[in-house]
Amino acid sequence: xxxxxxxHLRTVIRERLSEARTVKDIVWLLExxxxxxxxxxxxKFVLEVQDRALQLVVSFPHSDVRLLVRTxxxxxxxxxxxxxxxxxxxxxxxxxxxxxxxxSLFHAFHALSFPEPSVLLQLSTAFVEQLxxxxxxxxxxxxxxxxxxxxxxxxxxxFPMLLEELSEDHFTSMPSVWLDIVWSLAALGKVKQxxxxxxxxxxxxxxxxxxxxxxxxxxxxxxxIITVNDLEFPDGPCFPKEMVESIVQQxxxxxxAGALQRSVREALTQLAPLGRYxxxxxxxxxxxxxxxxxxxxxGLILVLKFQRIRTHLIVLVVLDYKxxxxxxxVPTGVxxxxxxxxxxxxxxxxxxxxxxxxxxxxxSGHAGYLECLPAPPPEYPRHRRLPxxxxxxAAHMVFG
Numbered sequence: 001x002x003x004x005x006x007x008h009l010r011t012v013i014r015e016r017l018s019e020a021r022t023v024k025d026i027v028w029l030l031e032x033x034x035x036x037x038x039x040x041x042x043x044k045f046v047l048e049v050q051d052r053a054l055q056l057v058v059s060f061p062h063s064d065v066r067l068l069v070r071t072x073x074x075x076x077x078x079x080x081x082x083x084x085x086x087x088x089x090x091x092x093x094x095x096x097x098x099x100x101x102x103x104s105l106f107h108a109f110h111a112l113s114f115p116e117p118s119v120l121l122q123l124s125t126a127f128v129e130q131l132x133x134x135x136x137x138x139x140x141x142x143x144x145x146x147x148x149x150x151x152x153x154x155x156x157x158x159f160p161m162l163l164e165e166l167s168e169d170h171f172t173s174m175p176s177v178w179l180d181i182v183w184s185l186a187a188l189g190k191v192k193q194x195x196x197x198x199x200x201x202x203x204x205x206x207x208x209x210x211x212x213x214x215x216x217x218x219x220x221x222x223x224x225i226i227t228v229n230d231l232e233f234p235d236g237p238c239f240p241k242e243m244v245e246s247i248v249q250q251x252x253x254x255x256x257a258g259a260l261q262r263s264v265r266e267a268l269t270q271l272a273p274l275g276r277y278x279x280x281x282x283x284x285x286x287x288x289x290x291x292x293x294x295x296x297x298x299g300l301i302l303v304l305k306f307q308r309i310r311t312h313l314i315v316l317v318v319l320d321y322k323x324x325x326x327x328x329x330v331p332t333g334v335x336x337x338x339x340x341x342x343x344x345x346x347x348x349x350x351x352x353x354x355x356x357x358x359x360x361x362x363x364s365g366h367a368g369y370l371e372c373l374p375a376p377p378p379e380y381p382r383h384r385r386l387p388x389x390x391x392x393x394a395a396h397m398v399f400g
Contacts, residue, residue, distance in 0.1 A: 010036055017048055023064035026053045027071050050079040057085045062095040066105060073108035083114050091118035093126070099139055102127045106146025115150045124152070137174070141181050148184040151336065175208055176218065183221040186228045187337040193236050196229045200239055209247070219247050220287070224337055227286040231344040248287035285345060288338060 013032065020026055029049045036045040053068065060068070069086050072078070090105075097105070102123050109115060127143055182199050185191035199205065199222070208218045226239045226247075 014045065014048070017052060020049075020052050021056070023056075023060055023068055026056070026068065030071060030075055030077065046077065047079075050077075050082050054082050054085055057082070057089065060089075062089070062093075062097070065089050066097060066101060069112075070104055070108045073111040076111070078112055078114070083112065087114070087116040087119045091116070091122055093122055097123075097126060099127055099130050099135060099143070102130075103139060103142045103146055106143065106150060106152075110146060110149040115152060117152075120147075120150065120152045138177060141177050141184075144181060144184050148188050151188075175204060176211075179205075179208060179218060179221055179225075183225055186225055187334065189340075191225075191228060193233055196225060196233065196236070199225055200229060219250060223247055223287045224334075224341070227288070227341050227344075228337075230286075231341060244286060286341070288341060288345070 013029075013036070017029070020029060026049060029052075030046065033042050033046045033049065036042050057065065057068075065086050069083075069090070072083070105123055106120075109119070124147070131140070179199060182191060182195045185195055205218075205222055208222070211218070223244070226244060229236060230238050
Protein backbone atom coordinates (compact mmCIF):
# COMPACT_ATOMS: atom_id res chain seq x y z
CA UNK A 1 0.00 0.00 0.00
CA UNK A 2 2.72 2.47 1.02
CA UNK A 3 4.77 1.66 -2.09
CA UNK A 4 1.75 2.28 -4.33
CA UNK A 5 1.18 5.65 -2.66
CA UNK A 6 4.83 6.62 -3.17
CA UNK A 7 4.71 5.58 -6.84
CA HIS A 8 1.49 7.56 -7.31
CA LEU A 9 3.10 10.67 -5.78
CA ARG A 10 6.13 10.30 -8.05
CA THR A 11 3.87 10.03 -11.08
CA VAL A 12 1.90 13.13 -10.07
CA ILE A 13 5.09 15.15 -9.51
CA ARG A 14 6.44 14.18 -12.93
CA GLU A 15 3.13 14.98 -14.65
CA ARG A 16 2.89 18.40 -12.98
CA LEU A 17 6.53 19.33 -13.56
CA SER A 18 5.50 21.79 -16.27
CA GLU A 19 3.48 23.72 -13.65
CA ALA A 20 6.67 24.88 -11.89
CA ARG A 21 6.76 28.67 -12.08
CA THR A 22 9.10 30.04 -9.39
CA VAL A 23 12.64 29.42 -8.26
CA LYS A 24 11.23 27.94 -5.04
CA ASP A 25 9.45 25.31 -7.14
CA ILE A 26 12.70 24.47 -8.95
CA VAL A 27 14.68 24.28 -5.71
CA TRP A 28 12.06 22.02 -4.12
CA LEU A 29 12.03 19.73 -7.17
CA LEU A 30 15.82 19.46 -7.20
CA GLU A 31 15.84 18.62 -3.50
CA UNK A 32 13.09 16.03 -4.05
CA UNK A 33 14.99 14.26 -6.83
CA UNK A 34 16.68 11.82 -4.43
CA UNK A 35 13.24 10.32 -3.67
CA UNK A 36 12.21 9.82 -7.30
CA UNK A 37 13.14 6.15 -7.70
CA UNK A 38 16.26 4.35 -8.88
CA UNK A 39 19.44 5.90 -10.22
CA UNK A 40 18.26 6.18 -13.81
CA UNK A 41 14.86 7.57 -12.79
CA UNK A 42 16.49 10.17 -10.54
CA UNK A 43 18.93 11.20 -13.26
CA LYS A 44 16.12 11.59 -15.80
CA PHE A 45 14.01 13.58 -13.34
CA VAL A 46 16.89 15.98 -12.52
CA LEU A 47 17.46 16.59 -16.24
CA GLU A 48 13.76 17.39 -16.71
CA VAL A 49 13.85 19.84 -13.77
CA GLN A 50 16.96 21.49 -15.18
CA ASP A 51 15.27 21.85 -18.57
CA ARG A 52 12.27 23.48 -16.88
CA ALA A 53 14.58 25.85 -14.98
CA LEU A 54 16.26 26.76 -18.26
CA GLN A 55 12.85 27.72 -19.68
CA LEU A 56 12.02 29.88 -16.66
CA VAL A 57 15.36 31.57 -16.00
CA VAL A 58 14.58 34.47 -18.34
CA SER A 59 11.69 35.46 -16.03
CA PHE A 60 13.61 35.13 -12.76
CA PRO A 61 14.69 38.26 -10.88
CA HIS A 62 18.39 38.52 -10.03
CA SER A 63 17.81 37.40 -6.46
CA ASP A 64 16.26 34.15 -7.74
CA VAL A 65 19.12 33.61 -10.19
CA ARG A 66 21.60 33.93 -7.32
CA LEU A 67 19.55 31.52 -5.19
CA LEU A 68 19.50 28.94 -7.99
CA VAL A 69 23.30 29.16 -8.42
CA ARG A 70 23.82 28.60 -4.70
CA THR A 71 21.35 25.68 -4.76
CA UNK A 72 23.16 23.96 -7.62
CA UNK A 73 26.44 24.32 -5.72
CA UNK A 74 24.89 22.96 -2.52
CA UNK A 75 23.40 19.95 -4.33
CA UNK A 76 26.62 19.41 -6.33
CA UNK A 77 24.84 19.69 -9.68
CA UNK A 78 26.64 21.13 -12.69
CA UNK A 79 24.26 21.42 -15.67
CA UNK A 80 26.36 23.38 -18.16
CA UNK A 81 23.53 24.87 -20.29
CA UNK A 82 21.68 26.09 -17.19
CA UNK A 83 24.87 27.49 -15.65
CA UNK A 84 25.69 29.33 -18.86
CA UNK A 85 22.22 30.90 -18.85
CA UNK A 86 22.51 31.87 -15.18
CA UNK A 87 25.98 33.33 -15.79
CA UNK A 88 24.63 35.37 -18.71
CA UNK A 89 22.05 37.10 -16.52
CA UNK A 90 24.45 37.53 -13.60
CA UNK A 91 27.02 39.14 -15.91
CA UNK A 92 24.57 41.99 -16.48
CA UNK A 93 25.22 43.04 -12.89
CA UNK A 94 24.41 41.61 -9.45
CA UNK A 95 21.90 44.46 -8.92
CA UNK A 96 20.90 44.44 -5.23
CA UNK A 97 23.30 41.70 -4.06
CA UNK A 98 24.80 42.32 -0.63
CA UNK A 99 28.54 41.79 0.03
CA UNK A 100 27.66 38.59 1.90
CA UNK A 101 25.69 37.29 -1.11
CA UNK A 102 28.56 38.17 -3.43
CA UNK A 103 31.01 36.21 -1.27
CA SER A 104 28.63 33.20 -1.24
CA LEU A 105 28.47 33.37 -5.03
CA PHE A 106 32.28 33.30 -5.23
CA HIS A 107 32.27 30.12 -3.15
CA ALA A 108 29.36 28.67 -5.16
CA PHE A 109 31.15 29.18 -8.48
CA HIS A 110 34.23 27.56 -6.96
CA ALA A 111 32.17 24.54 -5.85
CA LEU A 112 30.70 24.35 -9.36
CA SER A 113 34.13 24.75 -11.04
CA PHE A 114 32.56 27.45 -13.20
CA PRO A 115 34.83 30.53 -13.06
CA GLU A 116 33.04 32.60 -15.70
CA PRO A 117 35.21 35.77 -16.08
CA SER A 118 32.36 38.13 -16.98
CA VAL A 119 30.41 37.14 -13.86
CA LEU A 120 33.45 37.33 -11.58
CA LEU A 121 34.26 40.79 -12.94
CA GLN A 122 30.75 42.03 -12.14
CA LEU A 123 30.81 40.48 -8.67
CA SER A 124 34.25 41.92 -7.92
CA THR A 125 33.21 45.40 -9.04
CA ALA A 126 30.01 45.26 -6.97
CA PHE A 127 31.93 44.08 -3.90
CA VAL A 128 34.45 46.92 -4.20
CA GLU A 129 31.66 49.49 -4.59
CA GLN A 130 29.99 48.31 -1.37
CA LEU A 131 33.13 48.13 0.76
CA UNK A 132 33.12 50.58 3.63
CA UNK A 133 34.74 51.11 7.01
CA UNK A 134 31.85 49.18 8.56
CA UNK A 135 32.47 46.04 6.48
CA UNK A 136 33.40 43.15 8.73
CA UNK A 137 37.00 42.03 8.42
CA UNK A 138 35.87 38.39 8.35
CA UNK A 139 33.72 39.14 5.27
CA UNK A 140 36.67 40.74 3.48
CA UNK A 141 38.79 37.70 4.38
CA UNK A 142 36.06 35.37 3.07
CA UNK A 143 36.01 37.31 -0.21
CA UNK A 144 39.77 36.92 -0.48
CA UNK A 145 39.47 33.19 0.17
CA UNK A 146 36.76 32.91 -2.50
CA UNK A 147 38.75 34.64 -5.23
CA UNK A 148 41.81 32.65 -4.17
CA UNK A 149 39.98 29.36 -4.63
CA UNK A 150 38.83 30.52 -8.06
CA UNK A 151 42.32 31.75 -9.03
CA UNK A 152 40.58 34.98 -10.04
CA UNK A 153 42.89 38.00 -10.28
CA UNK A 154 41.05 41.29 -10.67
CA UNK A 155 44.18 43.38 -10.27
CA UNK A 156 42.71 46.69 -11.43
CA UNK A 157 40.14 47.15 -8.67
CA UNK A 158 39.59 44.28 -6.29
CA PHE A 159 43.12 43.48 -5.13
CA PRO A 160 44.28 47.05 -4.43
CA MET A 161 41.12 47.66 -2.39
CA LEU A 162 41.39 44.38 -0.49
CA LEU A 163 45.09 44.83 0.22
CA GLU A 164 44.33 48.26 1.63
CA GLU A 165 41.69 46.81 3.94
CA LEU A 166 43.67 43.71 4.93
CA SER A 167 46.17 45.24 7.31
CA GLU A 168 47.50 43.42 10.34
CA ASP A 169 46.06 46.03 12.70
CA HIS A 170 42.51 44.90 11.82
CA PHE A 171 43.19 41.34 13.01
CA THR A 172 45.07 41.68 16.29
CA SER A 173 42.29 39.86 18.13
CA MET A 174 41.93 37.19 15.39
CA PRO A 175 45.40 35.80 14.61
CA SER A 176 43.97 32.69 12.91
CA VAL A 177 42.10 34.90 10.43
CA TRP A 178 45.26 36.88 9.68
CA LEU A 179 47.16 33.62 9.16
CA ASP A 180 44.48 32.52 6.65
CA ILE A 181 44.76 35.85 4.83
CA VAL A 182 48.55 35.74 4.54
CA TRP A 183 48.34 32.10 3.42
CA SER A 184 45.76 33.06 0.76
CA LEU A 185 48.03 35.87 -0.44
CA ALA A 186 50.86 33.36 -0.67
CA ALA A 187 48.67 30.94 -2.67
CA LEU A 188 47.77 33.75 -5.07
CA GLY A 189 51.37 34.92 -5.41
CA LYS A 190 50.43 38.34 -3.99
CA VAL A 191 52.15 38.12 -0.62
CA LYS A 192 54.75 40.72 0.41
CA GLN A 193 57.69 40.47 2.78
CA UNK A 194 55.83 42.60 5.34
CA UNK A 195 52.97 40.08 5.37
CA UNK A 196 55.39 37.20 5.90
CA UNK A 197 57.26 39.05 8.65
CA UNK A 198 54.01 39.72 10.51
CA UNK A 199 53.28 35.97 10.72
CA UNK A 200 56.80 34.65 11.27
CA UNK A 201 57.20 36.29 14.66
CA UNK A 202 57.25 34.11 17.82
CA UNK A 203 54.67 36.29 19.58
CA UNK A 204 52.27 35.65 16.67
CA UNK A 205 52.66 31.95 15.84
CA UNK A 206 53.36 30.53 19.31
CA UNK A 207 49.78 30.98 20.64
CA UNK A 208 48.39 29.50 17.42
CA UNK A 209 50.53 26.38 17.67
CA UNK A 210 49.60 25.94 21.32
CA UNK A 211 45.86 26.18 20.60
CA UNK A 212 44.73 22.54 20.35
CA UNK A 213 41.68 23.42 18.26
CA UNK A 214 43.79 25.11 15.58
CA UNK A 215 47.09 23.29 15.87
CA UNK A 216 47.03 20.97 12.84
CA UNK A 217 45.68 23.36 10.15
CA UNK A 218 47.68 26.26 11.57
CA UNK A 219 50.92 24.28 11.48
CA UNK A 220 50.39 23.30 7.85
CA UNK A 221 49.60 26.86 6.78
CA UNK A 222 52.53 28.19 8.79
CA UNK A 223 54.83 25.66 7.09
CA UNK A 224 53.57 26.78 3.68
CA ILE A 225 54.20 30.42 4.59
CA ILE A 226 57.70 29.57 5.87
CA THR A 227 58.43 27.76 2.59
CA VAL A 228 57.28 30.75 0.55
CA ASN A 229 59.41 33.04 2.73
CA ASP A 230 62.58 30.95 2.32
CA LEU A 231 62.20 29.99 -1.35
CA GLU A 232 60.52 33.01 -2.95
CA PHE A 233 62.03 35.77 -0.78
CA PRO A 234 65.69 34.69 -0.50
CA ASP A 235 66.84 38.22 0.37
CA GLY A 236 64.72 38.25 3.53
CA PRO A 237 65.47 36.56 6.85
CA CYS A 238 65.19 32.76 6.80
CA PHE A 239 63.05 31.01 9.39
CA PRO A 240 65.12 29.08 11.99
CA LYS A 241 65.84 25.59 10.66
CA GLU A 242 65.40 23.89 14.04
CA MET A 243 61.94 25.45 14.42
CA VAL A 244 60.94 24.20 10.96
CA GLU A 245 62.04 20.67 11.86
CA SER A 246 60.10 20.85 15.12
CA ILE A 247 56.88 21.93 13.38
CA VAL A 248 57.32 19.31 10.64
CA GLN A 249 57.83 16.58 13.24
CA GLN A 250 54.69 17.59 15.14
CA UNK A 251 52.61 17.93 11.98
CA UNK A 252 53.85 14.99 9.93
CA UNK A 253 51.20 12.45 9.05
CA UNK A 254 51.50 9.72 6.45
CA UNK A 255 48.67 10.32 3.96
CA UNK A 256 46.30 7.50 3.15
CA ALA A 257 47.13 6.23 -0.32
CA GLY A 258 44.35 6.23 -2.89
CA ALA A 259 43.79 3.68 -5.65
CA LEU A 260 46.00 5.58 -8.07
CA GLN A 261 48.94 5.79 -5.65
CA ARG A 262 48.58 2.15 -4.63
CA SER A 263 48.65 1.15 -8.30
CA VAL A 264 51.85 3.07 -9.02
CA ARG A 265 53.42 1.78 -5.82
CA GLU A 266 52.53 -1.81 -6.74
CA ALA A 267 54.07 -1.34 -10.17
CA LEU A 268 57.32 0.08 -8.82
CA THR A 269 57.73 -2.60 -6.16
CA GLN A 270 58.03 -5.09 -9.03
CA LEU A 271 61.26 -3.31 -9.96
CA ALA A 272 62.84 -2.08 -6.74
CA PRO A 273 62.75 -3.87 -3.36
CA LEU A 274 60.65 -2.03 -0.80
CA GLY A 275 62.70 -0.46 1.99
CA ARG A 276 66.14 -0.53 0.40
CA TYR A 277 65.59 1.19 -2.93
CA UNK A 278 61.97 2.21 -2.69
CA UNK A 279 60.73 4.44 0.14
CA UNK A 280 57.04 5.18 0.62
CA UNK A 281 56.05 8.76 1.45
CA UNK A 282 59.49 10.10 2.41
CA UNK A 283 59.25 13.52 3.99
CA UNK A 284 60.34 16.39 1.78
CA UNK A 285 61.74 19.72 3.01
CA UNK A 286 59.28 21.95 4.86
CA UNK A 287 56.86 19.08 5.41
CA UNK A 288 55.58 19.05 1.83
CA UNK A 289 55.32 15.24 1.72
CA UNK A 290 51.64 15.14 2.64
CA UNK A 291 48.36 15.34 0.82
CA UNK A 292 47.40 14.03 -2.61
CA UNK A 293 50.74 12.71 -3.74
CA UNK A 294 53.35 10.14 -2.86
CA UNK A 295 57.10 10.29 -3.39
CA UNK A 296 59.30 7.38 -4.32
CA UNK A 297 63.09 7.21 -4.27
CA UNK A 298 64.88 4.34 -5.92
CA GLY A 299 68.23 3.54 -7.54
CA LEU A 300 67.99 3.90 -11.30
CA ILE A 301 70.84 1.42 -11.71
CA LEU A 302 68.40 -1.38 -10.78
CA VAL A 303 65.95 -0.39 -13.49
CA LEU A 304 68.56 0.19 -16.17
CA LYS A 305 71.01 -2.47 -15.04
CA PHE A 306 72.06 -3.25 -18.60
CA GLN A 307 73.14 0.32 -19.25
CA ARG A 308 76.38 1.79 -18.03
CA ILE A 309 75.09 4.67 -15.94
CA ARG A 310 76.07 5.96 -12.54
CA THR A 311 73.68 5.41 -9.65
CA HIS A 312 71.61 8.43 -8.70
CA LEU A 313 68.30 9.14 -7.04
CA ILE A 314 64.97 9.84 -8.69
CA VAL A 315 61.90 11.29 -7.03
CA LEU A 316 58.49 10.48 -8.50
CA VAL A 317 55.57 12.66 -7.43
CA VAL A 318 52.16 11.25 -8.33
CA LEU A 319 49.03 13.36 -7.95
CA ASP A 320 45.48 12.22 -8.44
CA TYR A 321 44.09 14.65 -11.01
CA LYS A 322 40.57 14.68 -9.54
CA UNK A 323 41.81 15.44 -6.03
CA UNK A 324 44.49 17.80 -7.30
CA UNK A 325 42.15 20.16 -9.07
CA UNK A 326 39.07 19.80 -6.88
CA UNK A 327 36.98 19.41 -10.05
CA UNK A 328 38.57 22.50 -11.64
CA UNK A 329 40.48 22.82 -14.89
CA VAL A 330 43.53 24.21 -13.08
CA PRO A 331 45.02 23.51 -9.66
CA THR A 332 43.58 25.82 -7.01
CA GLY A 333 44.30 26.84 -3.44
CA VAL A 334 46.60 24.56 -1.50
CA UNK A 335 47.27 22.35 -4.53
CA UNK A 336 48.45 25.25 -6.68
CA UNK A 337 50.69 26.46 -3.85
CA UNK A 338 52.08 22.98 -3.23
CA UNK A 339 52.95 22.51 -6.90
CA UNK A 340 54.65 25.90 -7.04
CA UNK A 341 56.76 25.17 -3.98
CA UNK A 342 57.72 21.70 -5.24
CA UNK A 343 58.99 23.29 -8.45
CA UNK A 344 61.04 25.77 -6.39
CA UNK A 345 62.62 22.77 -4.66
CA UNK A 346 63.64 21.33 -8.03
CA UNK A 347 60.85 18.83 -8.66
CA UNK A 348 58.67 18.48 -11.70
CA UNK A 349 55.09 17.45 -11.02
CA UNK A 350 53.23 14.89 -13.09
CA UNK A 351 49.44 15.33 -13.21
CA UNK A 352 47.87 12.12 -14.52
CA UNK A 353 44.24 12.47 -15.54
CA UNK A 354 41.99 10.29 -13.44
CA UNK A 355 40.22 8.86 -16.48
CA UNK A 356 43.59 7.49 -17.64
CA UNK A 357 43.62 5.19 -14.60
CA UNK A 358 42.33 1.71 -15.42
CA UNK A 359 41.53 -0.14 -12.23
CA UNK A 360 40.88 -3.45 -14.01
CA UNK A 361 44.13 -3.44 -15.99
CA UNK A 362 47.11 -5.53 -14.97
CA UNK A 363 49.63 -3.79 -12.76
CA SER A 364 51.97 -2.91 -15.63
CA GLY A 365 49.14 -1.09 -17.39
CA HIS A 366 47.93 0.93 -14.43
CA ALA A 367 50.71 3.48 -14.83
CA GLY A 368 50.73 3.46 -18.61
CA TYR A 369 49.86 7.16 -18.75
CA LEU A 370 53.24 8.16 -17.30
CA GLU A 371 55.73 9.50 -19.81
CA CYS A 372 59.51 9.44 -20.02
CA LEU A 373 61.42 12.69 -19.74
CA PRO A 374 65.03 11.50 -19.77
CA ALA A 375 67.64 13.72 -18.20
CA PRO A 376 71.38 13.34 -17.59
CA PRO A 377 72.16 11.98 -14.13
CA PRO A 378 73.36 14.71 -11.74
CA GLU A 379 76.51 14.33 -9.70
CA TYR A 380 75.13 13.47 -6.25
CA PRO A 381 77.24 11.69 -3.60
CA ARG A 382 75.89 8.26 -2.74
CA HIS A 383 75.16 9.20 0.86
CA ARG A 384 72.92 12.16 0.00
CA ARG A 385 69.17 11.61 -0.05
CA LEU A 386 68.20 14.76 -1.89
CA PRO A 387 66.04 14.58 -5.04
CA UNK A 388 67.58 15.04 -8.44
CA UNK A 389 67.17 18.46 -10.02
CA UNK A 390 66.48 16.56 -13.22
CA UNK A 391 63.19 14.79 -12.57
CA UNK A 392 62.64 11.65 -14.64
CA UNK A 393 59.29 10.02 -15.28
CA ALA A 394 60.45 6.44 -15.26
CA ALA A 395 57.32 4.60 -16.35
CA HIS A 396 58.17 4.45 -20.06
CA MET A 397 61.60 3.07 -19.26
CA VAL A 398 60.04 0.65 -16.79
CA PHE A 399 57.18 -0.63 -18.91
CA GLY A 400 58.86 -0.31 -22.29
